[in-house]
Amino acid sequence: MRIVFKTTYEADIRLFKHGAQAFWYALLLIVAVAAPFLLGDFLTGEATNVLIWAICGMGLMLLVGQSGQASLGHAAFMAIGAYSCVLLESAGVPFILALPLGGIITGIAGGLFALPVTRLHGIYLAIATLAVSVMMEDVIVLAEPLTGGVNGLIAPDIEIFGVNFNRYGNASGLYWLILAIAILIVLAYRNIQRSPLGRAFAAVRDSEISAQAMGINVARTKATAFAISTFMTGIGGALMGHFAGVFNQETFNLVISINLILMIVIGGLGTIHGAFLGAVVIGFLPQAIAFARDGLGSIFHFGSIAIPGLETGIFGTILILFILFEPLGIYGRWVKIRTYFELFPFARRDMFRRQKSYLKTERIR
Amino acid sequence: MDLLQLLISGLANGCVYGLIALGFVLIYKATEAVNFAQGDFMMLGAFLTLTFANSNELGLPFWLACILAVLVMGVVGYLVEALLIRRMFGESQIAIVILTISLGIVLRFVAGVIWGHEPQSLESPLAGREVRLGGLVLGFDDMTIIIVTILLTAGLYLFFAKTKIGLAMQAASQNQLAAYYMGIPVKRVHALVWALAGGVAAIAGILFAAKGTIDPSTGLLGIKASAAAIIGGFGSLPGALLGGLIIGLVEPLSSRYVAAGVSQIMPYLILLIVLIVRPHGLLSQVRAKKV
Numbered sequence: 001m002r003i004v005f006k007t008t009y010e011a012d013i014r015l016f017k018h019g020a021q022a023f024w025y026a027l028l029l030i031v032a033v034a035a036p037f038l039l040g041d042f043l044t045g046e047a048t049n050v051l052i053w054a055i056c057g058m059g060l061m062l063l064v065g066q067s068g069q070a071s072l073g074h075a076a077f078m079a080i081g082a083y084s085c086v087l088l089e090s091a092g093v094p095f096i097l098a099l100p101l102g103g104i105i106t107g108i109a110g111g112l113f114a115l116p117v118t119r120l121h122g123i124y125l126a127i128a129t130l131a132v133s134v135m136m137e138d139v140i141v142l143a144e145p146l147t148g149g150v151n152g153l154i155a156p157d158i159e160i161f162g163v164n165f166n167r168y169g170n171a172s173g174l175y176w177l178i179l180a181i182a183i184l185i186v187l188a189y190r191n192i193q194r195s196p197l198g199r200a201f202a203a204v205r206d207s208e209i210s211a212q213a214m215g216i217n218v219a220r221t222k223a224t225a226f227a228i229s230t231f232m233t234g235i236g237g238a239l240m241g242h243f244a245g246v247f248n249q250e251t252f253n254l255v256i257s258i259n260l261i262l263m264i265v266i267g268g269l270g271t272i273h274g275a276f277l278g279a280v281v282i283g284f285l286p287q288a289i290a291f292a293r294d295g296l297g298s299i300f301h302f303g304s305i306a307i308p309g310l311e312t313g314i315f316g317t318i319l320i321l322f323i324l325f326e327p328l329g330i331y332g333r334w335v336k337i338r339t340y341f342e343l344f345p346f347a348r349r350d351m352f353r354r355q356k357s358y359l360k361t362e363r364i365r
Numbered sequence: 366m367d368l369l370q371l372l373i374s375g376l377a378n379g380c381v382y383g384l385i386a387l388g389f390v391l392i393y394k395a396t397e398a399v400n401f402a403q404g405d406f407m408m409l410g411a412f413l414t415l416t417f418a419n420s421n422e423l424g425l426p427f428w429l430a431c432i433l434a435v436l437v438m439g440v441v442g443y444l445v446e447a448l449l450i451r452r453m454f455g456e457s458q459i460a461i462v463i464l465t466i467s468l469g470i471v472l473r474f475v476a477g478v479i480w481g482h483e484p485q486s487l488e489s490p491l492a493g494r495e496v497r498l499g500g501l502v503l504g505f506d507d508m509t510i511i512i513v514t515i516l517l518t519a520g521l522y523l524f525f526a527k528t529k530i531g532l533a534m535q536a537a538s539q540n541q542l543a544a545y546y547m548g549i550p551v552k553r554v555h556a557l558v559w560a561l562a563g564g565v566a567a568i569a570g571i572l573f574a575a576k577g578t579i580d581p582s583t584g585l586l587g588i589k590a591s592a593a594a595i596i597g598g599f600g601s602l603p604g605a606l607l608g609g610l611i612i613g614l615v616e617p618l619s620s621r622y623v624a625a626g627v628s629q630i631m632p633y634l635i636l637l638i639v640l641i642v643r644p645h646g647l648l649s650q651v652r653a654k655k656v
Contacts (some may be wrong), residue, residue: 070459070462116640117637119644120644123599124595124644126462127592128636134629135630135633138626138629138630141626142627262463309477309482309581312473313471313474316469320464320471323463324449324453327460357455358455358542359538359541
């Protein structure tokens, strides 16, 4: 096991803990960049989809994992990002400006939404965000002159300095573009995490009272978390809109909101890795189930079984198993395996036992 | 007169929302957990009654079918607590929220496999019968829903306030450790309240099915009911009913006097306004601790 001696504060907040870690991430980056050469056009498209989910997931992760506020309605902010970006583009703003502007509009909307609701805690906040997601669907339909209602909007091809990033014409180009955006967001996320703001998020998450005692403005910190989170999610939503080509209120419905939060829980709450691992699960699960179904069908000769909703059923079951047996998610499992080998033969089960506490009501403060 | 008619049917709808919200509040009041599968419990209860009562299924007498469905849903609630929720003892609230959301997804899938996705209707003796009072048409179903809901809410309120086990439930949620010290079997109390919530969900399901058709996606009504529970103040039984009634009344009124599309937004808009004005609901259960 490697022991890193930290002698300065800079060493403590370094991006990579040690050289080997930097090496592995560099390798991962090379593989990610080379992926379109290794995969076909179809799989490259799927990988692009996973990256978009991961961008949205990172937005939600910052809110839930870092600042401890649960949102069950982030698809609403994806919708704001997508609609504002595409509407800006149709007003003549080039994509390279429209995308960040869409994100900023979403961030402002999220921050404004956060101002009154950051007083809410736990379940109240969760249901308030859920309500926003439900309302957004109907608001999009009602605001038909702007949003095209049920018919939706057609996202123009992404074009940057004359280069066209059509999903079908230039699949690898689109993949690289979105990979670059994802990396930028990862860097932003990491830098927020190690800045005073990120420390404030963690303090608010772990105990609001102690955070307040340390001189943190809890309401402002929570609202900032909301704004940054919705900014990232808005960018992800805009990309998803462009990736889908045509989108309407159904593209960003409640199911997407729920999937988003389930995704980051499966991946592992509170880590960037978790957002990506969860996105891989969400992105490839439908294909995996279809693949397994066809495989089983051909082995046992019962033809193709078509049970409506099978995918969501399996998805729900996987989630229940994860929450019960691996609440730290895929990334948590990986950390456990890694620690086992690093400490071999000294790893013990109880190293990862979480502290459980007796519950007290939240109705008496 | 037209308005009055609208109000009565809205009241009956609101009572169904209130009954589902009652299930939310029961579990929350006793265990501090939020069961997002409550709407799906309701849907299951309705389908069970349908299986027991409809003449092309088992064809049991209606009242027997209702009692059986309530009992079965009680057992289902008990089992969900004993097998799933109990393992989450001492975990964070959001983990249980996600667990119950996933449970709801699975329950909707299971119901879809067993009963199919076509809307089905319950053969109930209440349907189609009505009393005429002046120009007012009072359906038996609406009347039954309102009466049953009021009785149930009052009964549960008294249960929590007066009986020993009701007090034990409140104690178990307020401070688990202290409740253990007082000799309250906290885990069994939790399982009991989940069974109770299952039974209440079955009653809500029966009353809902008596008014219209059911299909697996009926379970999503739980989302609206959770809004009702929050409007009333999570943790307050009369609050749940109040929240349900507000939503039930606002929906038909807004679709009549504002616009059809608006009526779907109104419940959630009211929820947000209530939360902004009173962050803990209308009949707030949150008190400041005296130091």
